[in-house]
Amino acid sequence: MSEEKEQYSASNIQVLEGLEAVRKRPAMYIGDISAKGLHHLVYEVVDNSIDEALAGYATDIEVTINPDNSITVVDNGRGIPVDMHEKEHKSALEVVLTVLHAGGKFDKGSYKVSGGLHGVGVSCVNALSTYLRAEIHRNGKAYMLEYSCGKPTCDLTVIGESDHTGTMITFKPDDSIFVVHEYDYSTLANRLRDLAFLNAGITLTLTDLRDVAEDGTPRHERFYSAEGLREFVRYIDSNKESLIDDVIDLKTERQGIPVEVALTYNSTYNENVYSFVNNINTIEGGTHLTGFRRGLTSTLKKYAEDNNLLKNAKVEIASDDFREGLTAVVSVKVMEPQFEGQTKTKLGNSEVIGAVQTSVSEALRNYLEENPRQARTIVDKVILAAQARHAANNARKQVQRKSPLSGGGLPGKLADC
Numbered sequence: 001m002s003e004e005k006e007q008y009s010a011s012n013i014q015v016l017e018g019l020e021a022v023r024k025r026p027a028m029y030i031g032d033i034s035a036k037g038l039h040h041l042v043y044e045v046v047d048n049s050i051d052e053a054l055a056g057y058a059t060d061i062e063v064t065i066n067p068d069n070s071i072t073v074v075d076n077g078r079g080i081p082v083d084m085h086e087k088e089h090k091s092a093l094e095v096v097l098t099v100l101h102a103g104g105k106f107d108k109g110s111y112k113v114s115g116g117l118h119g120v121g122v123s124c125v126n127a128l129s130t131y132l133r134a135e136i137h138r139n140g141k142a143y144m145l146e147y148s149c150g151k152p153t154c155d156l157t158v159i160g161e162s163d164h165t166g167t168m169i170t171f172k173p174d175d176s177i178f179v180v181h182e183y184d185y186s187t188l189a190n191r192l193r194d195l196a197f198l199n200a201g202i203t204l205t206l207t208d209l210r211d212v213a214e215d216g217t218p219r220h221e222r223f224y225s226a227e228g229l230r231e232f233v234r235y236i237d238s239n240k241e242s243l244i245d246d247v248i249d250l251k252t253e254r255q256g257i258p259v260e261v262a263l264t265y266n267s268t269y270n271e272n273v274y275s276f277v278n279n280i281n282t283i284e285g286g287t288h289l290t291g292f293r294r295g296l297t298s299t300l301k302k303y304a305e306d307n308n309l310l311k312n313a314k315v316e317i318a319s320d321d322f323r324e325g326l327t328a329v330v331s332v333k334v335m336e337p338q339f340e341g342q343t344k345t346k347l348g349n350s351e352v353i354g355a356v357q358t359s360v361s362e363a364l365r366n367y368l369e370e371n372p373r374q375a376r377t378i379v380d381k382v383i384l385a386a387q388a389r390h391a392a393n394n395a396r397k398q399v400q401r402k403s404p405l406s407g408g409g410l411p412g413k414l415a416d417c
Contacts, residue, residue: 019098019127019150026177029124035180038173039187041128044121045073045169050195050279052077053202054333058166063192065183065208070131070172079138079165082156091156093136093145097126098152122169126150128178129171137162149174185211185219191281193223197235198279198331200228229262229329236274237327240266243381244374250363256335257352259359261292263328265381269388271323276331277347280339286347291356292330297322298357299364304379313383315390324385332356 022029030037030044042063052058058077066072081092088095100123126132127150136143142162146153175181185208192204204223211219225231230247243265250261275282275289282289297319304310310317332355338348368375 019100019123022100022124022127023149023174023177026124026128030128033178035184035187038178038180039183039191041125041171041173042071042073042183042188043191044125045071045171046192046195047279048122049073049075049077049167050199050202052167053199054279059202061195061202061204063188063204063206065185065188065206065210066170067209068172069182069210070170071183072168072170074166074168076164076166079136079167080134082136082138082143091145093134093143093156094152097123097132097134097145097147098150099123123150125169125171128174130174132169132171135159135168135170137167138165189221189223192221193235194232194276194281195279196223196225197228197232197329198276200225229260229331232274232329233262233264233327236272236329237264237266240268240327242266243325243377248364248367248374250360250367252359252363254355254359255351257355257359258333259288259356260331261328261360261363263296263326265325265378266327268325269385270325271320272327273323274329275347276329277334277337277339279331282339282345282347284340284346286340287349287352288330288332288347288356291353292328292360293319293323294353295357295360296326296364299361299368300378300382303365303368303375304382307375309376309379310383313386315386317382317386318389321382321385321389325381330356 026033026037030040046061046063049058049061052075053061055077058075060076062072062074064072064074080096083092084090085092085095088099126147129150130148132147134145136145140161140163141158142160143156144154144159145156173181185206189206192206196202196204202224206221206223208219213219230249233247247262247264250259250263252259273289273292275285275292277286277288300322301317332352334347334349334352336349340346340348368378
């Protein structure tokens, strides 16, 4: 090796300043640079508005896909603070948009429950956008600040007076970073629909200015739910045959953790469970989902045994049998959620298991005792699932025994050798 190749010193160590790290390794912060990561930028901005709604300050959130494929998110919350940040010596708005691990989610006096906890959400959006414009309405004025690739292109400016409060963020993702450049309307609509179900009483709208009808009307949808998770489960099961009269809605709180579960059983053979933490869809589950499954299984099993409903089963019932045909949505609010990674796909808080399990057990036990007919229908479904599984296993064994590899026609005692 040459002397030049062998040299490895302090000069080889790079320090990425500010938002350079996000642009250098974007997947670390938003998951990937394909369609998933592209849409995640929108989720990060919308989640900030949802946090304002959870805090009781916002009721309307509007998302617009602009003709140039940029995104505008508007809410009627308090507006991001614009006063001078004492430590950073610049406006709080600029701190939120440019400093990693900065935000209002660390101080639980501002947000008791929030989806953002790392303080990198909107600053990542800023870093990965060729253009970002923040317009803030508060203190009777309208403020504006613009960026390009995470760097300011102007100072914080008062652009007029305002008779309302709120935040408007417009951003254009950097095409040189993302391999997918166009937003999918259905993907964003599904996310906003979920948020409407999870936050009853809040209105979310989606407008696509790329898709305009002949009369000049753009594609538009409004998402609003009065009943929350009950409506969510009905929507999921809209094309399935329900086995019970209505959706079971369980709302409890344990160890300071609000737990809401809506569930029903249908005639299918699959388990269909969606889990959320602070409105974040935890697609990989986590401790809250584990607690829900344990609570559901133990409560149904104990109820069936106490009421002598398993006497005709004649087969051993497994935990999976209790979830066949189950459709459920599990939503918990955790003050200090511990997610695996910035994209928040799996919850890791160990204390949530017991809280959810106990909450679900108590609420479900009360429901079963008050609704014996519905309870019997669910138990019958469980028994049928166990019998079907047992029969399928026996049939599989018979097919395997009759296969050409089972013994080549040898006498019975030698066939399995």
